[in-house]
Each structure stands twice: as C-alpha cells, then as structure tokens.
Amino acid sequence: MSPKILVVLSSHDKLGDTGKQTGWYLPEFAHPYYKLEGKADMTIISPKGGAAPLDPSSVEMFKEDAEASKFLKEKEALWTNTDKLSNYLGKADQYDGIFYVGGHGPMFDLATDSDSQQLIKEFYEAGKVTSAVCHGPAAFVNVKLSDGSYLVKDQEITAFTNTEEDQVGLSSAMPFMLETKLQENGAKIVKADQPWGVKVVQSGKGGKLITGQNPASAAGIGEAILAAL
Template sequence: MQKVLVVLTNTTHYGKTADPTGLWLGEATEFVAPLQAAGIHVDYVSPKGGFVPLDPRSMKYTNPEIMKVYNDPDFQQRALTHSLAAKDVNPADYAAIYFTGGHGVMWDFPDNPDLQRLSLAIYHQGGYLTSVCHGIVGLVNLKDDDGQYLIANKKITGFTNMEERLSGKRKVVPFLSEQAAKEHGANFQKVRAYGSFAVQDGQLITGQNPFSPAAVAKLLLQNLSK
C-alpha cells in the first residue's frame, strides 16, 4: 500500500501575539479524503509531534466532506492529538509528503531540520513534494546537493501576496510566501485571489490557497497511479 505523509503545525499563536492560529482544517481534510478513497494510507506528522491546534477561523469554512474527516476518531487521534514527531519518521516509507497550511506553519515549517530531512529523502527516492497555501514555506528553504534552492526555476504556487493582504494578516506574518518563493528563484504561478489552482513541475505539486487541496490531491493521485 502506498503511503503519504501529511505535515501539520504545532503553532498555536501568531508569533508573540495572543491571537490564536494553527492548522487550517480543510487544507488537511480535503486532501486526505480523496487519498483515502483511492486506498492511499495517510500518516500525520508535525515538527514536535503530539497536539496539533486548529485555526479557529477555519471552522467557519467547513462542508460535509471536511466534517466527515474531522469527526473521524482516527483523524482526531492520529492527526490532532498524537501526530508523529518529525524526528521519528522514516522517509523510506512514503511516496509523497504534503505540507498543509494555516498561518501557524509560517513559524515552524521553514527551517525545521527534521522536516527538511524527510522532504529531501522523499524527493531523492523519487517521491513527490506537495503543499497547499502557506504550506509552501515547508519547501522554500530546501536545497539540493549543490546548495541550490530546490524550487529555483520550478513552477510552484502558494498563498499570494494579495491573498495575504486580503486575509488581514500581512503585518503579523514573519514573511510573505510568494515573495520568499520568488527570492529563492521559483517561477511563481497564480490565478485570481482565492481561486482553486494547483500546478505540477516534476516532483513538485503545489496549490495556491485553502480552496486548492483537492486539486493538489488530484494531481498527486494521477502520478501515484502511473
């Protein structure tokens, strides 16, 4: 059975503020649902392991599919309560890694050495590096064996500068996803704000915003079925 590793944040607040953040629920569940329907096993990992907070704003944007996964005791247990710690995961077990979003990831994804180890190992064994929305920050700092950014000259997408402005959080995030990707040489692709969009370039499959996880899953499944 093929397995995919889903990465979740442990961050509970926007930086040093008291404002709560965390995983954007739909960015996990709307990716996981089609994979499970296709018989793909999903494991959940976070930088520290254990508890994964939910961004309270994400609970305002649910649908029956999101709630079906959210209410599953397996998801509650393995994703939100007892996620695996990145340091303990064997990358050889996985055909792909998927970085979810939610603003919390801006603080604990970009420079985590264990997540970088997992991602590069999966990539070098021919697996896929995938993300949605702010999850792109889990890929922006990866470097290849020559010390070059892995996303350089690659078509990728993620949460745009405009979408960050519209979210009202531009002044509290430590950096902008689109800007960071471009600074590291990516050929950044985008459509209108909050439109569903995903793009593939080789082993990289990325989605633009919270309305794009199903599009990322569709592309990944097409590749895993080859």
C-alpha cells in the same frame, strides 16, 4: 499494496504577536484526506509530535463545508496524536510521498525546521511526491538540495499569494511574505487568474513537486497527489 504517504501538520499555535491562535487549516487537510482515503495509507506527523493545533478560524470559516465538518467530527484522532517528524528522517525509501498541510502555522515552524528541510530533501531527491498547499510551501522555501541549490529554484510553484495575505489582513503578523520569499529563492510563481481561485501546479522531476495555492485548491491537490502516486 496502497501507496504510503506522510502528512505533515504544523506544531505552532500562536499567530505572531496578535494574541490569536493559529495552526493547520481544516479544509486543507480534510479535502485531500478524503481524496486519498482508502487509496493511500497516511501517517500524520508534526515537528513536536502529539496534538497538532487546528486553527480555530478555519473551523469557523468552513462550518458550512460538509467535508470539513465531517472530518472535524470523525477524524480528531488523526491530529491529536501525531508522530514526531524527526522519527522519519532517512526513511524516504519506505514511502511514496509527503504532503504539507497549510495554515499560518507552517510560516512559523516548518519554514525554518531543519529536520523538516532534511526530510523534504530526502523525499524530493529520491523522486517521491513532494507536495504542499496554501502556506504549506513555506516548508519548501529554505530547503537546499545536495548540490547546495534551493529546492524551489527555477521550479514553477504556487502558494498563498501576497494579495491573499493582504486581503485576510495578516501580512503584518507574518514572519515573511511567502510569495516574496519563494521568488527571492528562485521560484517561478504561478497563480490563479483571480485571488482565491483554484490553482494546482506540478513541476520538478516527473511532475512530482506539487503545490496548491489556497484552501480552494485543497481538493485539487489531493487529486493531483493521488494521480502522481
């Protein structure tokens, strides 16, 4: 039997008060998806259920990316009809892992969503693969474990860096800076030698807590999840 994994998308579509749209980021779903397709069963969920907003800027930026373009053309049903995240509480024993797709959306909804935090806690404490890429680790920032400690405390974590946020000019639109907040809650931040470089980090029990830094790390995190499953 194939391992089963929950893939979580943001339901948030507004980029602060910039008037721009946001959501989840195309290559950060497309690249891991193709690493896992046919090898794992994926169930796509989001806080609100239904259509999860795709960040239009990611479509534009990755229009030359063959996998992203193919995914956009052929897999729309995956994100237009997501199941509601809260339906999966208490079901970690039925799955082998959970993966949070990045994009700026998670900074606004998944970072503070109590159902999502409970779900992450259940997966992590059950020893399941618990993973996220780019801004996806925003979902981990405020998660507390049964002993009251932060999930990220003393863990090696990578995520979209303050430098990268500054370089895309969106720091002022963010509700918080992801790298800073992770550090405040005790994470040991690990990053690529250069901004936008590939970085995938495994920590936690049995290396099951898996994070990727940025869009370039999306294929790598797909491979790491597959290996950990």
